[in-house]
Amino acid sequence: MTKNKRILAISYLFPNSEQPNHGIFVLNRLTAMSKYADVTIINPIPDSPFHGFIGKFKSLKNIPETETMNGLTVYHPRFLSIPGYLKSIEINSYKRAVQKVIDTIGFDFDVVDLHWTFPDLPTGHYLSNRYDVPFNVTLRGMEAFHFQDNDVRQQVVKKYLKNVTKVISLSEEMATTANELAQTGSRTTVIRNGVDTDKFYYLDKTECRTTLGLPQDKQIILGVGALIHRKGFDLVIKALSTLTQQPKFHNLVFYILGSEGAEGDYRTELKHYVTEHNLQDHVVFQGAVANQQLITWYNAVDVFCLSSRGEGSPNVLTEALACGTPAVATKVGSVPEIMASEPDLGDVVENDDLAGLTKALDVVLSNTYDREEAAKRFNKYTWDWCAKEVAKTLAL
Known part of the structure; x- marks a missing residue:
């Protein structure tokens, strides 16, 4: 060329x-x-x-x-x-x-x-x-x-x-x-x-939690995106209602980074699900976060969850994987190709499948991953x- x-x-x-x-x-x-x-x-x-x-x-x-x-x-x-x-x-x-x-x-x-x-x-x-x-x-x-x-x-x-x-x-x-x-x-x-691997790469989880002021003793699921129906955050909230009934997940928290999107504002419905399932201590609406802070968030959590009902090639998923963070993602857009590109990246579930999502989160949260090695393997997929x-x- x-x-x-x-x-x-x-x-x-x-x-x-x-x-x-x-x-x-x-x-x-x-x-x-x-x-x-x-x-x-x-x-x-x-x-x-x-x-x-x-x-x-x-x-x-x-x-x-x-x-x-x-x-x-x-x-x-x-x-x-x-x-x-x-x-x-x-x-x-x-x-x-x-x-x-x-x-x-x-x-x-x-x-x-x-x-x-x-x-x-x-x-x-x-x-x-x-x-x-x-x-x-x-x-x-x-x-x-x-x-x-x-x-x-x-x-x-x-x-x-x-x-x-x-x-x-x-x-x-x-x-x-x-x-x-x-x-x-x-x-x-x-x-x-x-993915921009100059901006997204492995960092120590404990240090990232300290930087963000996040508790070290919690298991954390992260979702990133506009607070719209298509992003499927309601599915994760409903999955939490099942997962938190297990003793091993009593300290599980779902952080959502995002605000109102062009497709509407789904915050009222999401907060209703939180109240309905008594999950006030397990869901945090963090609001919009600057792009340069995302690397710290990806590295600070236990699992990244892409619960979308529709995507093209979701940048947030590849950014999280470039940091070595294991992921659970719905089978939309290029997700199947992304998640199959390297071993041990997490799990893929069918679109809008609450039971499948709940099970996959349970499995990924319960497994141990070499996150630094995963980040090294994934960093070949640059722009x-x-x-x-x-x-x-x-x-x-």
């Missing part, structure tokens, strides 16, 4: 100065890819006359037209988007926003690289035809198929997936779905996300590893 190919990366899902962690995994992969190709990024920002009056959209006005992130140039043109309505207008408004940037910087790229499906796919197809270059897309979660949206987005994704040159899927689950939807099988490669796999697939 020689650094002579030029990639135009386009993604609706991407971080910016106002939302630095929004789609951070896209930036991480493109940063790693920049070692093997020249990368330019266009991240169109939704805008309308209504955005300034809606609380969660107001800050989008502050995003600059251009910024530099990890040494990469990122363009943020605006496109017309009416929140919750008229998604069909975004197809052309998104395309015009991208073309406006290209008219300014010129088109001198070898491949168009998409990191979301709608409204990215129609724009990628248009650029591919206009400039006679291949266009590829990465499937980053089941939400990318828009099955949850009863509107034009479903049909658009199905239509344009049939025209994509190559598909990179973060999981076998999504690869299978794409093939059933748009016959993408021969054009698809499964490559999950990498550079991911970038090399992508570069190989795209023939860069």
Whole structure:
């Protein structure tokens, strides 16, 4: 691989100065890819006359037209988007926003690289035809198929997936779905996300608990994510109601790191489950935690639990495993591939299976793991590893 190919990366899902962690995994992969190709990024920002009056959209006005992130140039043109309505207008408004940037910087790229499906796919197809270059897309979660949206987005994704040159899927689950939807099988490669092993690695558990002020005599389960139904924290709380009846788990505590998410606020329901099962001494809602503190949390606990009902390639799971922390995870997204990549990482259970989750937590909490050795084995799956796999697939 020689650094002579030029990639135009386009993604609706991407971080910016106002939302630095929004789609951070896209930036991480493109940063790693920049070692093997020249990368330019266009991240169109939704805008309308209504955005300034809606609380969660107001800050989008502050995003600059251009910024530099990890040494990469990122363009943020605006496109017309009416929140919750008229998604069909975004197809052309998104395309015009991208073309406006290209008219300014010129088109001198070898491949168009998409990191979301709608409204990215129609724009990628248009650029591919206009400039006679291949266009590829990465499937980053089941939400990318828009099955949850009863509107034009479903049909658009199905239509344009049939025209994509190559598909990179973060999981076998999504690869299978794409093939059933748009016959993408021969054009698809499964490559999950990498992990930043400079930020996530083994540390002594006792020292980490001291740093965080956590009790040394407790067994601790950790969950990380937005407090929404999809993350499945309710399943862990219900599992605790069974586990804590056993004498060996009388000191078991579940710490949840996270706050309200874009998909809603499930805190009231979660706290109801805690009260209903009399688990006030066994569940702690820690709130949002800065990303740089997560390494200490992962290393401080006994088991990391990913209880999600849906994921793409969950970064929190690979981060925990990079620290050597054993995990219990539901069979969603790329979880099966991640958990099978090395021996003795923990256990995988079926989605939404309370009995299976309870049993797996019991087993993993009761076992002994060489966490330092596990971290060493897992640290090969870096973002550079991911970038090399992508570069190989795209023939860069």
